[in-house]
Amino acid sequence: MMDTLKKNKNALIFLTVVVVGFLLWKFVFKAEAPLIFSETQSETEILAQDLENQLSLLRSLRDLETEIFTDPLFANLQDIEIPIQFRPIGKSNPFLLSE
Numbered sequence: 001m002m003d004t005l006k007k008n009k010n011a012l013i014f015l016t017v018v019v020v021g022f023l024l025w026k027f028v029f030k031a032e033a034p035l036i037f038s039e040t041q042s043e044t045e046i047l048a049q050d051l052e053n054q055l056s057l058l059r060s061l062r063d064l065e066t067e068i069f070t071d072p073l074f075a076n077l078q079d080i081e082i083p084i085q086f087r088p089i090g091k092s093n094p095f096l097l098s099e
Helices: 002-007 009-029 043-062
Strands: none
Touching (some): 002 009
8 A cells, every 4th residue: 555655756746736726716716607697687777776776765755754953852862972082002122921
């Protein structure tokens, strides 16, 4: 068994490099396939449909209920503001064990 491996060592190395190279090409370096549009729809029609979907989404946002903003409970809410305190950042020499 060992004699066979020693005799075919170069062939096994070559075969391993070829297989690894093929796998890298197949899964890592191969470019993605370009998007293919159907023959019945042009690119303009697809973009128009997408724009129409976005506009309908914006129109649905206009129909949100705004009654909460006139509610007295909402009007009485107060912002709790906590000021950010200044603190020194780090040490002058981060590698020094004691400062």
